[in-house]
Amino acid sequence: MSDFNLGSMVKDHRKRAGLTQLELANLAGIGKTTVFDIEKDKETVRWSNLLAVLQVLNIAVEFKSPLAENV
């Protein structure tokens, strides 16, 4: 969990969606190289690009902290 790798999750979801890296890249509006990088757990990718990929794959992001957060 601490070092759970996002890359394999993305790859798994992409496969399940029946998409190639290129197709996912086009849907997310980014380059194929970046999709490849994300699946390789490259962390220097842009947050916006990662978000775009996650949205296409219907993966939600949640931020949690020990502090009570009444937003």
Place this chain on the structure above:
Amino acid sequence: MSDFNLGSMVKDHRKRAGLTQLELANLAGIGKTTVFDIEKDKETVRWSNLLAVLQVLNIAVEFKSPLAENV
């Protein structure tokens, strides 16, 4: 919650930790400008830089999808 802004969460946690933007930047090993950008919800920041800030503030990130994922 769909478009909850991460920036204010970061800012709130930073304040609670009694840190200035500069101090947080130093602790995270990034520039003060980037901390400012993150709090302004700039999404083109690097994932690695965002992660560094979240770690300092003890904010965890979780990825969720409708597909059963046994992490």
Place this chain on the structure above:
DNA sequence: ATAAAATTACTGCTATAGCGGTAATAATAA
């Protein structure tokens, strides 16, 4: 009030992420 600290904003410069193109493997299908 004035002073000090913090935040916001802007400016060049540098480093590098992102990109398409290409090529080489690897996996899948015929």
Place this chain on the structure above:
DNA sequence: TTATTATTACCGCTATAGCAGTAATTTTAT
């Protein structure tokens, strides 16, 4: 097997995130 598709890998080039420095503005003290 061979052919097709997908993935991985590498290459220059370009765009821009990140940076320190600075200054203006805002906030928080005294």
